[in-house]
Amino acid sequence: MKHTALRGLSFLAAVFAAAHACAEPPATANPAAAASASTAVTVPVGRVVISGTVPDEATKAALLARLQEVYGTGQVIDQLSVGGVVAPANWTGHVQKLIGPNLKTIHKGQLAVDGNTVAVRGEVESEASRQAITSNFASALNPTYTVRNGLRVTASSQTVLDQTLANRVIEFENGSALLTESGKRILDEMAQALVKLESKKIDIIGHTDDTGTRPRNVALSMARAESVKVYLVAKGLTPQLISTTGMGPDQPLLSNATEDGRRRNRRIEFRVSQ
Numbered sequence: 626m627k628h629t630a631l632r633g634l635s636f637l638a639a640v641f642a643a644a645h646a647c648a649e650p651p652a653t654a655n656p657a658a659a660a661s662a663s664t665a666v667t668v669p670v671g672r673v674v675i676s677g678t679v680p681d682e683a684t685k686a687a688l689l690a691r692l693q694e695v696y697g698t699g700q701v702i703d704q705l706s707v708g709g710v711v712a713p714a715n716w717t718g719h720v721q722k723l724i725g726p727n728l729k730t731i732h733k734g735q736l737a738v739d740g741n742t743v744a745v746r747g748e749v750e751s752e753a754s755r756q757a758i759t760s761n762f763a764s765a766l767n768p769t770y771t772v773r774n775g776l777r778v779t780a781s782s783q784t785v786l787d788q789t790l791a792n793r794v795i796e797f798e799n800g801s802a803l804l805t806e807s808g809k810r811i812l813d814e815m816a817q818a819l820v821k822l823e824s825k826k827i828d829i830i831g832h833t834d835d836t837g838t839r840p841r842n843v844a845l846s847m848a849r850a851e852s853v854k855v856y857l858v859a860k861g862l863t864p865q866l867i868s869t870t871g872m873g874p875d876q877p878l879l880s881n882a883t884e885d886g887r888r889r890n891r892r893i894e895f896r897v898s899q
Contacts, residue, residue, distance in 0.1 A: 676704035684717045691721045695728065713741055713769070722765030727758045731776065732823060746775030750782065782822045782897045789818040795853065795893040802848035804856060812853060815895065816860040822897070828868045829853050830894040834887035835874040847871025853893055868898065 673696050679685050685705050692701045720738055728736065734747020743762065749755050755776045762772050780788075795808040804812070819827065831846030831853075850869035858864045879886035 672700055672702050674702045674704060678706045678708070678710050680708070680710050680712045682707055684712065687717050687721060688724070691724045695724055695726060716740075719766055719770070723762060725761055725765075727754070727761050730754050731758070732779075734776075741770045742773070743770055744773040744775065746777075748777050748779045750779060752778050754778075782825050785818050785821060786815070786827075786895045786897065789814055790895065794888065794891065797849055797852070797891075800845070802845065802852040804852060809856065812856050813860070816857055816862060819857065819862055819895075824866065826866050826868065826898045828870055828896045828898045830870045830872055830896060832872050832876060832890060832892050832894065833874050834877070834890045835881045836887065839873055839875075843871050843873035845871075846873050849893065 673692060675688065675692060679688065685703075685707055688705070689701060689703055723736065723738070723743065728734070730749055731745075731747040732749075734745070737744045743766065745758070745762070749758070755774075755778055758776065759772075759774055762774075766772065790811070793811055795811050796805045797803055797808060798805060829850045831848075831850035833842040833846045835842070847869065848871070850871055854864070854867050854869050857867065874881070874890070877886070877890040878892070879889050881887050881890060
């Protein structure tokens with residue numbers, strides 16, 4: 626009996642590092658079927674691809690509906706084929722339960738379901754996320770299923786940005802939004818870090834000291850945040866994933882009573898907003 630091989634549910638968010646990724650050949654209990662079903666799937670930026678073979682149109686429709694519910698209509702690329710396989714009892718219901726919001730926390734990942742064998746791999750930002758996904762899988766499946774957990778814990782996106790910036794100040798020419806050479810060098814490093822965050826949305830926040838009027842400082846902080854965005858986009862980052870905010874003098878780190886305090890308050894922040 627041939628088992629259902631649901632293959633290629635890829636939650637890849639390759640926006641910064643790469644524009645696509647390739648799926649591997651589907652797993653199956655039948656070697657001959659594996660040879661004929663082998664395929665390379667290109668995953669466009671921000672999309673989810675589902676491929677493999679399911680027993681009937683009703684199963685296909687149910688899985689696609691669940692994916693669209695979780696990821697959004699228009700974000701799912703259907704490469705499923707129908708027929709020639711027999712699914713275990715209640716297979717569709719079990720797989721639907723696996724497709725939940727927790728999967729969206731996985732980066733560079735893949736969920737493969739081959740009959741009663743479930744394999745998940747990819748990167749998560751914390752052990753808590755890894756455990757939450759593991760617990761969800763355990764509650765969604767009955768004891769006849771085997772789960773192969775290949776999830777890896779990596780540093781959080783915000784931690785990556787904070788460590789790269791390392792409390793340094795991105796400097797501008799006095800009273801303007803023109804970046805200094807030292808500021809550009811820091812942004813070159815930030816661009817490399819941002820590439821690793823893939824489809825994460827980033828808010829660039831500009832701050833000033835309290836010298837001058839508040840309206841002028843708010844406008845200057847916004848102009849500086851926009852200047853940073855322009856520089857990063859020129860380095861190849863996606864403009865739609867970068868927003869800008871100007872806070873002016875409203876959120877100082879230190880007292881503005883000293884020159885060092887004012888220098889530290891004139892800063893750019895990077896915040897992960899997704």
